[in-house]
Amino acid sequence: MKPTDRCGIFGIFGHPEAANLTYLGLYSLQHRGQESAGIVSVEGQMLHSHRGMGLVSEVFTQEVLGKLPGMSAIGHVRYSTAGASHIKNAQPFVVEYYKGGLAIAHNGNLTNARRIRDDLEAQGSIFQSTMDTEVIIHLIAHSREPTLRDRVVTALQQVKGAYSLLLLGEGQLIAIRDPNGFRPLALGRLEDAYVIASETCAFDLIGAEYHRDVEPGEVLVIDEKGPRSIRPFEKTTNSLCVFELIYFARPDSIIFDRGVYAVRLALGRQLAREHPIKADVVVPIPDSGFPATIGYARESGIPLEMGLIRNHYIGRTFIEPEQSIRHFGVKIKLNALKDAIRGKRVILVDDSIVRATTGRKIVRMIRNAGAEAIHARISSPPITHPCFYGIDTPMKKDLIAATHTVDEVSAYLTTDSLGYLSLEGLRECVGDNEHSFCYACFTGDYPVPILSCPEVSQMELFGFRSQEAEVRIGPRGRERKRESES
Ligand code: SF4
Numbered sequence: 001m002k003p004t005d006r007c008g009i010f011g012i013f014g015h016p017e018a019a020n021l022t023y024l025g026l027y028s029l030q031h032r033g034q035e036s037a038g039i040v041s042v043e044g045q046m047l048h049s050h051r052g053m054g055l056v057s058e059v060f061t062q063e064v065l066g067k068l069p070g071m072s073a074i075g076h077v078r079y080s081t082a083g084a085s086h087i088k089n090a091q092p093f094v095v096e097y098y099k100g101g102l103a104i105a106h107n108g109n110l111t112n113a114r115r116i117r118d119d120l121e122a123q124g125s126i127f128q129s130t131m132d133t134e135v136i137i138h139l140i141a142h143s144r145e146p147t148l149r150d151r152v153v154t155a156l157q158q159v160k161g162a163y164s165l166l167l168l169g170e171g172q173l174i175a176i177r178d179p180n181g182f183r184p185l186a187l188g189r190l191e192d193a194y195v196i197a198s199e200t201c202a203f204d205l206i207g208a209e210y211h212r213d214v215e216p217g218e219v220l221v222i223d224e225k226g227p228r229s230i231r232p233f234e235k236t237t238n239s240l241c242v243f244e245l246i247y248f249a250r251p252d253s254i255i256f257d258r259g260v261y262a263v264r265l266a267l268g269r270q271l272a273r274e275h276p277i278k279a280d281v282v283v284p285i286p287d288s289g290f291p292a293t294i295g296y297a298r299e300s301g302i303p304l305e306m307g308l309i310r311n312h313y314i315g316r317t318f319i320e321p322e323q324s325i326r327h328f329g330v331k332i333k334l335n336a337l338k339d340a341i342r343g344k345r346v347i348l349v350d351d352s353i354v355r356a357t358t359g360r361k362i363v364r365m366i367r368n369a370g371a372e373a374i375h376a377r378i379s380s381p382p383i384t385h386p387c388f389y390g391i392d393t394p395m396k397k398d399l400i401a402a403t404h405t406v407d408e409v410s411a412y413l414t415t416d417s418l419g420y421l422s423l424e425g426l427r428e429c430v431g432d433n434e435h436s437f438c439y440a441c442f443t444g445d446y447p448v449p450i451l452s453c454p455e456v457s458q459m460e461l462f463g464f465r466s467q468e469a470e471v472r473i474g475p476r477g478r479e480r481k482r483e484s485e486s
Contacts, residue, residue: 006248006390007091007107008032008198009185011074011166013173013222015193019068022075025195025202026056031250032107032198033079036090040103042168043070047101051090072173074166076105079392088129092168097141099148102169106133107183107198108162108390111450116158135159148172149221153232160448162241162389164214166196172223180239180447181216182389182438184255187227194222199253210254216240239438239447243391245430246380247351251291258430261291266429267379267421268295268349275419276300277375280344283307285362286334292379293349302347305340307366330361342370348415352380354393356400356412363413376415381423381442382406388450393441 008029012018019041026037037059038051048068052059056077076091092105110116113132120138121127127134139155140148148170156163162182167174175196177185188195190208197203200210214220217233240256241248251261271292282304284293297304314333346366353359363374382401386393396402400409401420410418423442430437440446 006032006079006183006392007105008077008202009074009105009107009164009166009196010076010198010202011072011105011168011173011175011196012190013072013194015190016071018071018073018193019065021190021195021206022073023056023060023065024206025197026075026077028202028205028250029077029198030056032248033077036078036087037076038078038090038092038105039065039068039073039075040092040094040105040168041068041070041073042101042103045100046070047094047103047168049092049094049103051087051092053087053090072168074103074105074168074173086130089131091131091133092166093129093131093133093137095137095141099151100170102137102140102148102167104133104137104168105166106131106136107164107185108178109388110135110159110163111161111388111448112159113161132161136163136165149174149219149230152176153219153230157233162448164198172221175214175218175220175222177214177216177218179217179233179236180438181256182239182241184240184244184249185214186254187211187214187220194227196220199249199255201250201253204252213257237447238434238436239389240436241389241391242426242430242432242437242439243352243380243387243441246426247288248391256436263430264291264351264379265295265298267351267426268292268297269299270295270425270429271349271377271379271419271421272296272299274422274425275377277347277377277417277419278345279347279373279375281305281307281340282347282349283341283366285348285350285359286310289350289379292351295379296347296349296377300347305337305344307337307340307346307348307369308362309335309337311335330358330365334362334365336365336369338369341366343372344370345373345375346371347375347377349377349379351378352383353378353400353409353420354383355398356409360413363415367414373416374414375417376410376413376419378418378420380421381426381439382409382420383441385441385444385446387441388446389438389440389448391441 010025022039036053037056040049092103094103110132113135116135140151143151143154145151163178164183164185165176186200188203188208188210195208220229244255245263249255249260253260282297282302284290384402
């Protein structure tokens with residue numbers, strides 16, 4: 001199992017095919033979330049919305065898109081990080097408040113959402129969802145600033161954490177990246193229209209031109225007069241999510257001004273320099289391990305082989321036949337290519353190890369295919385801490401590198417050796433000369449405080465699994481739990 005992002009957002013201002021292009025944009029961002037998808041378009045003052053559970057192709061039909069008129073639209077694909085997987089949590093959210101209609105799409109996690117939500121509920125606010133995005137909407141609705149831009153800024157000055165946001169309303173499309181810039185957000189042009197997307201691969205599909213990134217702390221307002229930016233937040237250091245470059249983003253995207261594919265090649269080359277070993281073939285774990293494997297093979301001079309073949313037609317939930325007499329597990333998705341592996345010393349390259357349970361099964365599969373030796377090489381450092389900024393990672397106790405040494409992880413995987421990329425090597429490959437990246441899942445050095453609500457634990461704060469939360473919730477949480485039981 002890999003850490004999972006996350007969300008993808010897309011917006012367009014000033015194009016007669018706004019909803020159709022948003023649909024295509026979301027299609028390109030599908031890797032950032034597969035649980036739900038939604039589009040909101042605006043025609044005049046009227047917002048039109050459609051959201052549903054499932055893939056973009058399952059949620060939208062030509063008929064549905066035909067009911068989303070207007071020259072501007074925003075869209076969202078979601079994998080739940082905070083808040084349960086449920087249609088009420090699907091985005092974009094649409095609300096009616098005293099200034100009219102407003103739609104919002106959010107990628108990231110707020111780290112003080114719980115405390116703000118408690119305060120707002122105490123003042124009488126009623127929440128429709130369990131999403132921290134809704135906190136932002138309530139704060140906007142509470143603001144009495146005269147313009148939407150200023151109401152949004154007032155709201156965001158109260159929240160902490162990771163957010164790349166798109167808002168649609170009052171004749172404007174507003175794009176915002178949090179002051180640390182955790183999650184990516186790019187600005188492009190398509191003819192006279194402006195487009196915004198989590199990743200530039202969305203621009204390529206619709207023929208838009210990548211213009212630049214929305215900068216950390218930037219509030220970009222696009223309306224009939226064109227785009228205008230302000231930077232209203234207190235300046236802080238950048239904390240760009242390095243995992244976007246290692247694994248999350250598509251290799252054909254430009255993220256944080258860097259080509260993702262080129263970075264991953266460099267990670268593989270660096271890995272080969274740090275952990276050389278005599279072997280016959282280098283094998284990627286498809287698909288995400290590919291670019292680093294190419295880098296490793298080029299640097300080491302050892303040939304790359306497609307030792308694992310992936311079935312690309314597995315749905316999100318494969319149902320094994322009832323009469324099945326055995327558990328198929330990882331074999332449903334991957335199969336070892338015996339001709340490429342038998343009798344060979346194999347270097348198996350992947351981008352990360354989380355729990356190592358899937359990795360162990362893959363190693364067994366390769367061993368059963370006749371490999372003479374298996375050396376695992378990982379193009380990132382050991383993941384030792386959970387992410388609280390919009391990436392779904394297990395809790396610390398479930399991260400194998402948090403509780404095991406490298407040799408112990410290798411023994412668990414049953415590999416002959418294991419080598420992780422060093423943190424210094426990673427820094428060098430992403431060109432982090434100005435300390436602009438977040439590495440907290442490797443170091444525990446969180447750039448934005450997590451326990452901003454001291455009486456509620458991290459578990460509760462981020463809506464983690466309830467049985468774990470029960471064990472760890474603080475005094476106020478226990479009180480609440482008792483109340484709910486009584
Ligand atoms: S903790 Fe890791 S996954 Fe989360 S934002 Fe930082 S680098 Fe990215």
